[in-house]
Amino acid sequence: MSYPLGRAHLLLVLILLSVPMPLLADEVYKEPQVFLRESFAGDIPEPAALWIVGEKKAVAADVLGHPPAALRERYWKQGSRVAWILEEVGKARPITVGILVDNNVIRKLDVLVYRETRGWEVRYPVFTNQFKGAELEGGKTLNQPVDGITGATLSVYALKKLARLALYYSQLVNDS
Amino acid sequence: MIKRTAFVFGLAGSLATPVVIAEEARNSDEQLWQVIEEQQKRIETLEDSMNASDGVQVNDKGSAQSGARDFHIGGYGSIRAESNNLDADQDTFTFRRFVLTGDGKINDRLEAYFELEFERFGAIELEKGASAGSDGFSAGQAIEGTNGSEISMEQAWARYRINDSVNLDMGALLVPLGRFNINHDDNQWNLTRRTLVDRGAPVLPNKAAWPELGLGFSGLVETRAGLVDYRLYAVNGVNLDFEFEGEVAAEPAGNSTIGVTKFEAGFAPSRGGFSNDLNGNKAITGRLGLLPEPGQEFAVSGYYGRYTPDFMDSESVWSVAVDGLHTFGGFEFEYEVVHTDWGNIDDVAASFARAAVDKEVEAKISAEGGETTEVVSEITLGGLAESRTGYWIEARYPFWPKALDNTFLGRGFGNPSLEPTVRMEQVVVRNRITGIEFSNRQITNLEKEKSSIVNRVTLGLAYRPVPDWVISFATEYTWTDEQTLAGLTNFIPAGEDEDSVLAFSTGVAYTF
Amino acid sequence: MISFTRSRQTRRKFLRLSHRYIGVVSAVFLILIAATGTAINHLKDVGMEDSVLTWPPLLRWYGLSNGPQEIVSFNTDSGVLVSWMNSQLFLGKEPLQLEQIVDSPLLGIVEGPGFLAAATSDSITLLTRTGVLIDRLGQENLPGRIRKFGSKADSFFIDTPNGQFRTTSSFLSWTQAPSVNEQVAWSSQRPTPAAVRKQLLDTYQGGGISLQQFLLDLHSGRILGIGPWISDLSALAILLLAISGIINWRRLPR
Numbered sequence: 001m002s003y004p005l006g007r008a009h010l011l012l013v014l015i016l017l018s019v020p021m022p023l024l025a026d027e028v029y030k031e032p033q034v035f036l037r038e039s040f041a042g043d044i045p046e047p048a049a050l051w052i053v054g055e056k057k058a059v060a061a062d063v064l065g066h067p068p069a070a071l072r073e074r075y076w077k078q079g080s081r082v083a084w085i086l087e088e089v090g091k092a093r094p095i096t097v098g099i100l101v102d103n104n105v106i107r108k109l110d111v112l113v114y115r116e117t118r119g120w121e122v123r124y125p126v127f128t129n130q131f132k133g134a135e136l137e138g139g140k141t142l143n144q145p146v147d148g149i150t151g152a153t154l155s156v157y158a159l160k161k162l163a164r165l166a167l168y169y170s171q172l173v174n175d176s
Numbered sequence: 177m178i179k180r181t182a183f184v185f186g187l188a189g190s191l192a193t194p195v196v197i198a199e200e201a202r203n204s205d206e207q208l209w210q211v212i213e214e215q216q217k218r219i220e221t222l223e224d225s226m227n228a229s230d231g232v233q234v235n236d237k238g239s240a241q242s243g244a245r246d247f248h249i250g251g252y253g254s255i256r257a258e259s260n261n262l263d264a265d266q267d268t269f270t271f272r273r274f275v276l277t278g279d280g281k282i283n284d285r286l287e288a289y290f291e292l293e294f295e296r297f298g299a300i301e302l303e304k305g306a307s308a309g310s311d312g313f314s315a316g317q318a319i320e321g322t323n324g325s326e327i328s329m330e331q332a333w334a335r336y337r338i339n340d341s342v343n344l345d346m347g348a349l350l351v352p353l354g355r356f357n358i359n360h361d362d363n364q365w366n367l368t369r370r371t372l373v374d375r376g377a378p379v380l381p382n383k384a385a386w387p388e389l390g391l392g393f394s395g396l397v398e399t400r401a402g403l404v405d406y407r408l409y410a411v412n413g414v415n416l417d418f419e420f421e422g423e424v425a426a427e428p429a430g431n432s433t434i435g436v437t438k439f440e441a442g443f444a445p446s447r448g449g450f451s452n453d454l455n456g457n458k459a460i461t462g463r464l465g466l467l468p469e470p471g472q473e474f475a476v477s478g479y480y481g482r483y484t485p486d487f488m489d490s491e492s493v494w495s496v497a498v499d500g501l502h503t504f505g506g507f508e509f510e511y512e513v514v515h516t517d518w519g520n521i522d523d524v525a526a527s528f529a530r531a532a533v534d535k536e537v538e539a540k541i542s543a544e545g546g547e548t549t550e551v552v553s554e555i556t557l558g559g560l561a562e563s564r565t566g567y568w569i570e571a572r573y574p575f576w577p578k579a580l581d582n583t584f585l586g587r588g589f590g591n592p593s594l595e596p597t598v599r600m601e602q603v604v605v606r607n608r609i610t611g612i613e614f615s616n617r618q619i620t621n622l623e624k625e626k627s628s629i630v631n632r633v634t635l636g637l638a639y640r641p642v643p644d645w646v647i648s649f650a651t652e653y654t655w656t657d658e659q660t661l662a663g664l665t666n667f668i669p670a671g672e673d674e675d676s677v678l679a680f681s682t683g684v685a686y687t688f
Numbered sequence: 689m690i691s692f693t694r695s696r697q698t699r700r701k702f703l704r705l706s707h708r709y710i711g712v713v714s715a716v717f718l719i720l721i722a723a724t725g726t727a728i729n730h731l732k733d734v735g736m737e738d739s740v741l742t743w744p745p746l747l748r749w750y751g752l753s754n755g756p757q758e759i760v761s762f763n764t765d766s767g768v769l770v771s772w773m774n775s776q777l778f779l780g781k782e783p784l785q786l787e788q789i790v791d792s793p794l795l796g797i798v799e800g801p802g803f804l805a806a807a808t809s810d811s812i813t814l815l816t817r818t819g820v821l822i823d824r825l826g827q828e829n830l831p832g833r834i835r836k837f838g839s840k841a842d843s844f845f846i847d848t849p850n851g852q853f854r855t856t857s858s859f860l861s862w863t864q865a866p867s868v869n870e871q872v873a874w875s876s877q878r879p880t881p882a883a884v885r886k887q888l889l890d891t892y893q894g895g896g897i898s899l900q901q902f903l904l905d906l907h908s909g910r911i912l913g914i915g916p917w918i919s920d921l922s923a924l925a926i927l928l929l930a931i932s933g934i935i936n937w938r939r940l941p942r
Contacts, residue, residue, distance in 0.1 A: 027284045032828040047860045049823065065590045065642075071822040074829070074860065092248035092279060117279050117287045120340065121396060126403050127470050138578075147471030147503055151359055153643045157591060 029123055030112050032085050035098035036076055039108065045078040050169055063140070063164050064088065075173060081107070082173055084166045090116045090155040097159060099131075099166035104174065106134045106163060119152030122159060131159070136167040247280040252687035254362035256369070260679035264669035271296055272362065272683075275330070284337070291331035293385070298322025329450070330385045339395075345409070346391040348450065352407040352463035353477045354512045355499040357384045361687070366597040366638035368650045368683030371512075371568040377603040377630050377665040379514040379566035381414040381479060381493050382447040388412055389450050390458070402468035405475075412448035413459025413481035414493060416528075416557075419444070435549040443528065444559030445483055445493075445518075457482035457490070471503030483518075489527040491519040511569040521560045521609060525622055528557045529614035557612050566603035572596070585639065595638040603630045610663070630656050630664045644687045652679045700936070707932040714925035717909075721922055724907035731900055738886055739899040746902070759888060761880040762797040762806075768817065770797045770806055771880055773888050777806060779819045781887045786813070786821055796837030796875030798844055800857045805844065807837035807875075812846075814859060823859065831862045838874035845872045 036044045049072045052060055061067045069087075076083045080103045087094045096113035099106060109131040111123035121127060130146045137143035142164060148156040253274040259267040273295040280288040300321035307314055333347030350358045356374040370376065374384040390411030397404045418441045425436040448459070459481020467473050479495040499512035518524075529535075532555045542548045574595045580586045604627060611623035636650035654661065654668065654677045661670035661677065668677060731737045761771040771778040772794035777786065792808040799805075803822055806813045810833060814822040832848030839845065843854045845865060852872075853862040880888075904910075908919040 047829075049858060049860060063590065069821060070824065071816070071820060074823065092250065093246070093281070115281070117281055117289065117335075121403055121405070121467065124396075124398055124403055126398070126467065130470055145506075147469075149467065149470055150355070150473060150501060153364070157643050161590065 027115055028113050030098070030110055032096075032098060032112055035085070035110055035112055036083055039081065039083045039098070039100040040076065040078055043078070045076050047074045047076050048173075049074050050173055056172060059168060060165060063168065064161055073169060075169065077173060080174075082170045084169060085112065086162045086165060088158040088162050090119065090158045092116065095155060095158050095162075097162050099163060101166055101170040104135060104167060104170055106131050106167065108132065109159070109163060111159070114155075116155060119149070119155040121149045122152050122155045127156075128159070131163050134163060134167070136164065136171070139168075140164070142167075247278065249276070249278050250688055251276045252361050252363050252685065254368075254683060254685035256681050256683040258368075258679055258681040260677055262669060262674060262677055263671050271298070273297075275361075287335040287337070289331060289333055289335070290329070291385075293326075293328045293330045295326040295328065296322075296324035297327060298325055300325050300327075328385075330387050341395040341397045343394050344391070345394055345407075348387045348389050349392070349409055349411070351380075351382075351386050351388050351411070351461050351479060352409070353380055353386075353461060353479050353495055354497040354514055355473075355475065355501075355510070356512060357386050358463075360385045361685075363644050363646055363685035363687045365685070366570075366572060366595050366646060366648055367599055367634050367636045368648050368681045369634075369652065371599070372601045372603045372630060372632055372665065373512060373514055373566035373568050376632075376667055377566070377605070379495075379516050379564040379603055381445060381483070381495055381516055383666070386447055388414075388448045388459070388461070392462075402466055405465040405467065406463065408460075408462040410458045410460055411481075412450075412453040413457070414445050414483050415448055415454040416443050416483055416485055416488070416524075417446035417449070417454065418442055429548075432547055435547075436552065437549065438552040438554065440554040440556065443555070443557045454485035455482050455490075456486070471508075472501070474498075474500040484524060484527065487531045489523065491521075491524050491527075493518050506573060506575070508572040508574070509569065510572075511567065513565075513567040515563065515565045517563045518560055519562075521562055521607070522622065524560065525557060525609065525612060525614075526619055529612075529619045530617045532557075532614070533617055534615045535613055558609065560609050561605045562607035564603065564605050566601070568599060568601040570597060570599040572598075585641070589641045591643060593640045593643075595640065597634075597636045597638060599632075599634040599636075601632045601634075604628070605630075605664070628656060628658050628664055630654065630661070646683075646685050648683050648685075650681050650683070652681070653677070654679075703932050703936050707929060707936060710925055710928050710932070714922055714929070717922045718926065721907055721919065724903045728900065728903045728907060731903075736899055738882070740886070741899055741902055758793070759880045759885055760794045761878050761884070762794060762875055763878045764797055764799040764804060766799060768799065768804065769878075769881070769884065770794065770804065771884065771888060772806075772808075777813070778884075778888060779815075781884055782819070784815065784819045784821075786824075795834055798837060798839045798875055800839075800844070803857075805837075805859065807834050807846065809833050809835075812837075812859065825859060831864075836874045838872045840872045845874075847874070 033044075050056075051072045052068050053071060057067065073084065073086070082101045084099045084101070085096065086099065087096045089095070093115035094113075095111060095115065098108075098110045098112050100108040109128045111128060114120050114123045127149060130144075131142075134142045134144050134146075142160065146156070146160055146163075251274065254272040256270045256272055257268075258265075258270065273293055274297070275291055275293045277292075278288075278290045282288070298321065300319065303318045303320070305316060329348055331348055331350060333345055333349050336344040336346075338344065350360075352358050354374060356371060357380065360370070360374075370384060373379045378384070380386060388409070388411035390409050392407065392409030392411075394407040395405075397406070421438075421440045421442065423436075423438040423440070425438070427434045427436060459479065461477070461479040461481075463475055463477035465473060465475030475498070477497045477499070480492060482490050482492045484491045493516065495514065495516040497512060497514040499510075501508065501510045503509075535556060536552060536554045538553075539551045540548050541551065572595050574593045576586070576593050580592075586592050605625075606627045608625045608628065609622065610625050611621065612619070613621035632652060632654040634650055634652045636648055638646050638648040640646050654665075656664055656675050658664065658675060660672055660675055661668050662672070662674075670677065731739075759771055759773045761769055763769055769780055772790060775790055777784045777790055777794070790806075790808055790811065790813065792810060795807050795809060797804060797806045802816065804815045804817060806815065810827045810830070812825040812830065812834070814824070816822060830846070830848075831853045832846075832850035834846045834848055836847035837845070838847075843856060844859070845852055845854050846862075852865040854865040855862050908916045909922075910916055910919075
């Protein structure tokens with residue numbers, strides 16, 4: 001009797017052998033330190049803290065759809081560049097994102113840790129590059145469209161919220 | 177003193193096994209410090225052993241949450257209220273479905289997921305009883321419930337992640353044919369009814385949501401052309417399986433009545449089994465998608481496998497699909513084209529006849545008083561057509577007028593949207609078996625319909641307060657070139673002359 | 689079964705022997721029952737009525753295989769008690785609703801102007817004195833794995849395998865501190881007060897096994913998981929012993 005799974009198995013094995021296998025990776029795609037080093041060309045400034053209280057807390061809550069978890073947010077500022085490492089839940093688990101804002105314009109957005117079980121397309125540059133050059137419009141929304149990815153709706157939403165938050169916080173930091 | 181002795185006596189006697197008593201029982205300072213020192217030592221030994229292992233730091237993953245085991249229960253549900261111009265359909269609320277999902281993450285590389293669907297589900301009750309008495313013995317069983325109730329395991333799989341580009345998936349997996357089946361959650365779609373191609377007049381070998389039991393590989397690969405997303409599975413596969421129906425009827429005959437008891441085994445293509453595969457053959461299914469940039473997605477997918485059970489000759493079904501999503505100037509266009517070929521269905525019918533011997537066997541039992549009862553057994557084959565082709569294309573324009581920000585529609589929502597949507601769909605069915613007669617293992621009559629087309633256009637408006645909840649309003653017009661829509665879809669109860677339907681519906685799809 | 693057709697002598701011998709064997713076999717159980725019964729009656733007198741057992745094999749036997757983890761408590765200078773149990777932090781008896789769990793046990797707690805700092809081996813959590821989260825420093829914000837946490841004057845110190853580091857009350861950056869610093873007051877653990885421990889365990893863990901329950905289960909035999917049969921058999925044994933004993937006594941040779 002022929003081995004019915006033979007063909008299927010062979011096909012699967014052939015596919016597997018032909019796929020390039022990068023080093024075992026896990027959900028931490030970039031260490032926060034690496035993100036900071038890249039953002040400041042190796043010369044990471046001392047961190048400072050922005051207190052999110054009162055009116056600022058209300059605005060942040062409006063952007064996130066819920067009150068921010070902590071009373072203060074750490075940032076790294078050098079000249080016109082401000083870097084943030086923020087976290088927001090997509091569907092069920094937090095996504096850690098590094099955002100570099102320069103003169104109130106997003107220079108770079110990197111997904112540092114992605115913990116969801118689906119929608120991880122959003123961590124690729126193909127998606128995050130869309131945030132480059134984004135600014136706040138009308139004080140609340142992004143001024144350029146960010147296209148979603150089928151099956152990653154909530155992760156996309158989370159990243160958009162964090163982008164707006166980083167721009168808002170940067171405004172506060174630059175004004176003070 | 178006596179009390180204390182009594183206690184000590186009791187305690188000493190009963191505690192034959194060594195038991196650690198809670199710290200506060202010790203009431204001397206010395207012992208307190210001992211406990212603390214012990215814990216301190218424990219921490220230090222742990223540290224030493226960790227530092228000793230090649231200087232690799234424990235938990236170097238960036239945060240304490242990473243790698244933690246967690247489980248998240250979620251779900252989605254949808255309801256529709258509908259009114260249409262068919263004779264048979266009443267205006268009705270439909271509990272489309274409620275789906276419970278569980279998403280478990282053991283660590284970075286192990287995940288498990290399940291999806292349990294309750295469709296049109298109201299209640300199912302089982303009653304059983306046996307009784308013995310002077311007039312004999314009886315054992316009976318009754319099943320009660322609301323019509324259309326269905327419980328289905330839609331997904332139940334485990335994933336072993338070798339890396340982002342190669343995952344091993346095992347279990348009840350969604351067949352990656354087309355883009356609807358793998359993304360069928362009702363709250364993802366703007367209109368109140370699933371597409372004809374995937375569900376209503378399915379071109380897919382089995383209607384969505386369609387899971388199959390098997391295993392395979394999936395993953396995302398970053399290339400210069402964009403993100404490549406692939407899946408390749410070996411599964412049990414679609415099979416000719418049967419539904420068993422029982423029926424009681426009363427037919428007037430002159431002055432008396434004939435009682436009819438009928439049992440029917442109706443064979444038709446069904447989704448693959450989760451215990452014994454009906455044939456030894458595994459089916460292969462796969463999908464290759466490309467995402468050159470967000471807002472542009474394109475994929476080809478396919479399915480191939482034997483669908484006839486062991487007791488029939490082998491015949492295979494193959495299916496191929498092309499689908500995509502394109503965004504231009506604020507407009508979204510999404511589409512799917514599927515073609516399915518069931519092989520030589522004449523051969524399948526003949527092979528079925530040989531196996532099933534006779535289609536219908538009838539017996540009339542007459543009693544002395546002239547009453548008769550008929551017992552009918554029927555074995556039949558249906559749902560097969562030589563081939564089916566279909567497509568759907570949907571155009572949407574998501575927008576949000578700032579003026580609505582301060583109304584109840586926008587207040588409190590970070591990213592609401594209104595999305596007018598249009599969908600156009602067509603399904604062509606070729607050489608569909610509409611009637612089959614056989615006896616003595618020979619086909620005596622095989623009726624086929626050359627080709628029929630079902631068309632539908634839907635206009636709708638969806639309101640999304642948050643990206644994954646939707647309230648929609650839709651108007652559908654469905655029509656065919658045949659005399660009637662009856663038999664062309666699995667949900668329209670059209671009359672003999674009803675070749676079109678106009679329906680209005682409102683729906684809500686929510687998730688948590 | 690006592691047969692009345694046998695001779696008196698055989699009967700007597702039978703009674704005597706059965707008394708002996710029943711007695712010997714049930715001795716162990718009877719001692720256990722007597723002992724546990726007495727212990728249960730006098731728990732309150734020795735103040736152990738609230739005691740809880742946490743021996744892991746015992747917890748496993750009871751099906752609480754994950755058992756409550758240890759509770760670690762620290763006191764601040766002003767008397768605030770912070771405890772850690774099962775990845776949660778507690779201020780006094782109240783749990784802190786922090787979005788992130790605290791995986792590793794608490795190593796120390798220090799008070800600052802208007803805030804509390806709670807350190808584990810890979811994180812420092814800053815809280816207001818009412819338990820609202822101010823900030824959380826993860827591993828990437830720390831110069832090494834924390835072994836000890838303490839303070840001196842206005843500075844805060846951590847001891848790591850990479851040396852000792854200090855920071856100010858803003859907890860934003862760290863500078864290396866001289867290795868041996870005698871004057872730093874390192875945070876050290878305190879035993880968890882009984883009332884707090886009981887509250888934490890009862891409310892958030894369902895206990896461990898209370899001593900009283902354990903003794904009761906031993907007493908009745910339910911600890912074997914088969915119901916109170918041991919106890920019932922023992923009761924039957926006592927009954928038989930009593931009866932055979934009385935009969936023997938009545939039938940002593942006069």
